[in-house]
Amino acid sequence: MAMNETNAGGVRRRSVEIVVPVYNEAHVLADSIGRLHAYLEESFPFPFRITVADNASTDGTWDAATELTLRLPHVHAVHLEAKGRGRALKQVWADSTADVVAYMDVDLSTGLEGFLPLVAPLLSGHSDLAIGSRLHRQSDVVRGAKREFISRSYNLLLKAGLAARFSDAQCGFKAVRTDVFRALAPHIEDTAWFFDTELLVLAQRNRLRIHEVPVDWTDDPDSRVDIVRTAVDDLKGMRRMLHRTVTGRTRIAVPRRTSTPQVPAARKTSEVLPIGANASSHLEYAS
Template structure:
C-alpha cells in the first residue's frame, strides 16, 4: 500500500549519524496521523554507510534504502522522489538540525491541498536558531541576494527540511538542472515562477558542528546557479 508521506534522508559517509537519525525520525513519524515511509539514499559513500543503511532497513518496518554511485543531494532527491508512490514527498538532513516538531506543520498544508511546497525557514521572525556568526552572515547574505537578483518571496532557500506534493514534483523535477546543493534554490525559484503555492514554516534549528558542507565551494556553485536562473526564460503557470 502506498504511504501518504515519504521522507528521504540523503546521505554521504554518514555511518555514525544514520542510526540515531533513523531511530528518532521513525519514533516521531509514529506519532503523526499519516502513513509513511523513510528512504535512505546513499550517494557514493566510501565508508560503512551502505551496510549501516541496509541494517536499518532490515530492522525498522517502513524504512528502505537505495544506493547511487554518484554524489549530490539534488541527485539523491531527484532519484528518490521520481520513484516514489507517496502523495507527499519530503526530505531532511541526516543531522536532524531541524527540530522534528516542525514536520507536522510542514506536511499538513500539502495534505490538505492548501499548498504545493513547504519549506522550513530559519529566517522567520519566530524561528529559534543556534549557529555561528559566519554561517549566519552567509545564510542571510545569500537569501538577500536571491531576493534582489531573482525577486523571490520566500525567506530561506537552503534549510534542509522541505516537502512537496507529488503532482508538483512531477511538474518541477524535469526542469531542475542542478544535482548538488543548489537543487533546493532552483526547485523553489521554478515553483514560484510557475505560480505554485509555497508555505514557509518557522523552525527551531541547531547548527551541526560536524557538517561536511564546503561553504566556499558551495557559495561559488550557488552564485553560478543564480546567474543561470537570471537568464532562464519564464515558465508557464502550473
C-alpha cells in the first residue's frame, strides 16, 4: 500500500521507514538486508521502506547497496560523503515522508520480533519515541562481560549526571515520530554515537513520552565500534548536554501526540536516492 492510499474505513495507514546505517559492511550487507526485507514482507502489517545509509564506505558497500535496490522492491539507498551514524540518521530521518522513522544495526543483533512492539505505540499516537532496551528485566541478552559492564556503567552515568529516566541509550534499535524528530533535529549536535543519547535527553527534557521495549540481543563479535574512543566522546557529549540543561537551552517547541498524525503523501519510484534528494517526490512503501 502506498502512502496516499487508505484502508477500508477511509483512513490512511501509517507508514514506517527503517534506516540501516553502514560503514564498510559489503561482506554482510546482502544477507542482513535480505533477511530484514523478507521478515517485514512476511509479518509486518504496516507500509514500510528500508533505506541503506552508506556512511562514506571505502569498500564495496555502495555497490552492494545499489544492487539490493534493484533486487528487492522495498529497499532504497543513500550515500553520504562523510562518516557518522548520527549524520546518516539525521539526514534520512529528516527527509522521510513516513509517519515513523526507525533504525537498526546492520548485524541485526536485536531480534526482529521486537520491531512491531517498538513502532506500534508511535503509529497509534500513544508515544513519541521508542527504544529497545537490553537492560530491561525481561530482555534476553548474550554478550561479553566487558561490554555488559561498559553499557551498565554508561547508563548509570546518564542517570546520575543527566537524570536520565530511560534505561539503554546505546541500543541500536530505536524509532521516533517523524514530526517530533524534525522538531528536535536542529538541536542535535552530535553526528556519531552520542546522537542517540542527545536525542533521548532532549526528548525527556521536553516531556515527550519514551516507550521502552525488552529485546532479545546477541553481541556481534565483528563490531567495528572503538569502545575507548566512543566512551570518551560520550563523556564529552554528557558534559555538553549538562551545560545546555543548566543554561535552559534544551527547551524546544515540539508537536504533541495526536491520534491522527499527518504527513505528505508519497509517489512511487524505484530510483536510488542520492543524498539531499527530495524524498517527498521519490518514495515507495511496501504493504
